Amino acid sequence: MAHPLIGIHAALGEIGVLAFLWVFVELLNPTIERVKRAKIVALMGIIFLFMSWVTAGYYYVNIYGPEVKPIIKGGPMPWAHSIFTETKEHVFLFLPFISLFTLGLLHKHEKKLITDKNIKKSLLILCGLIVLIGLSMAGMGYIISTGARTALEAGFI
Amino acid sequence: MKIHEKALTISTSSTIVLIAVLTIWSELSTPFKIWLTGIAGHHWVTKGVFSLVFFVITYFVFSKFSEDNVKKETSCVVVSAILSGLAIFLFYIWHFFSG
Numbered sequence: 001m002a003h004p005l006i007g008i009h010a011a012l013g014e015i016g017v018l019a020f021l022w023v024f025v026e027l028l029n030p031t032i033e034r035v036k037r038a039k040i041v042a043l044m045g046i047i048f049l050f051m052s053w054v055t056a057g058y059y060y061v062n063i064y065g066p067e068v069k070p071i072i073k074g075g076p077m078p079w080a081h082s083i084f085t086e087t088k089e090h091v092f093l094f095l096p097f098i099s100l101f102t103l104g105l106l107h108k109h110e111k112k113l114i115t116d117k118n119i120k121k122s123l124l125i126l127c128g129l130i131v132l133i134g135l136s137m138a139g140m141g142y143i144i145s146t147g148a149r150t151a152l153e154a155g156f157i
Numbered sequence: 158m159k160i161h162e163k164a165l166t167i168s169t170s171s172t173i174v175l176i177a178v179l180t181i182w183s184e185l186s187t188p189f190k191i192w193l194t195g196i197a198g199h200h201w202v203t204k205g206v207f208s209l210v211f212f213v214i215t216y217f218v219f220s221k222f223s224e225d226n227v228k229k230e231t232s233c234v235v236v237s238a239i240l241s242g243l244a245i246f247l248f249y250i251w252h253f254f255s256g
Contacts, residue, residue: 053205061199082253087246089201090180093208094173094238100212101169101234105227108160122231129235133242 002145005059010141013052013092017134019045020099023106024127030114039110042103045130049096060089068148075151080144088140095133102126164219166230170237172212177241179204181248 019041026038064085072081105123106113113119183190183200193200 057202057205061202065199079253082256083246083249086180086249087242090176090204090245091242093176093205094242097169097172097208097212098234098238101165104160104165105162105231108162109227118226118228122227125231125235129238133238 003059003063005055005063006145009052009056009059010138012048012055013134013137016045016048016052016095016099017131017137019048020102020127020130020134023102024124024131027113027120027123027127030120032114035106035110035113039103039106042099042106046096046099046103049099053092053096056092071151072144072147075147076154077147077150080147084140084143084147088137088144091133092137095130095137098126098130098133102130161216161220162227162230163222164216166233167219168212168215170233171215172208173234173237173241175211176204176208177244179207180245184248184252 022041023038023045026034026041030038069081069085072078072085102123105119105126109116109119109123113123179193183193183204190200193203197203197206
């Protein structure tokens, strides 16, 4: 059975990313109420991303490294670890900082962004970037799981 | 607390670049990777702790500087994230095929 932390870290991360998709939608046509809601949702998103960081980190250091990594590296898809796990574990670290930056801008320009198109566009781009990086995390997670599954199917235990 | 936009931009962009540099450097230099591992027990944990500490320090250092404009600052963060992400991904492709 797959370790529960795989699902837990993925769920926390996806909720965090979906929160920024929500912020994106709120800011498409911002009003005072929508900006207020966007600030709360962005803060929730950051909390979920940090919880994902901690759970993923615990799983990666204590379970994935000693148990799953050798299986993938010995299987038919060693590149699933060597390229995708390595990229995922490091590019993920961008997310908490970009999301903090986004919340910072949102707080600072909460009044101006309703009328200033440049600020609105900047925040939309940042939310879009967070969502795209988050989706790429999910995609790489799928490739890594496939790497482990194919190794087990091929008898590498 | 008043948020200093320029400091936040510099701390975010430079932290992203720092993550990319630490990642690539630790793969190219075994002693450096061992040193990182020795600090927190795992090189990835040390990179995370370093990034957080670096982010906070650079924010407070650069909060003494004057403000800039949002469009320029957002571009700085977005470009550093895309280029650093690509650098890490392409490095690991090269590393896999050259190893």
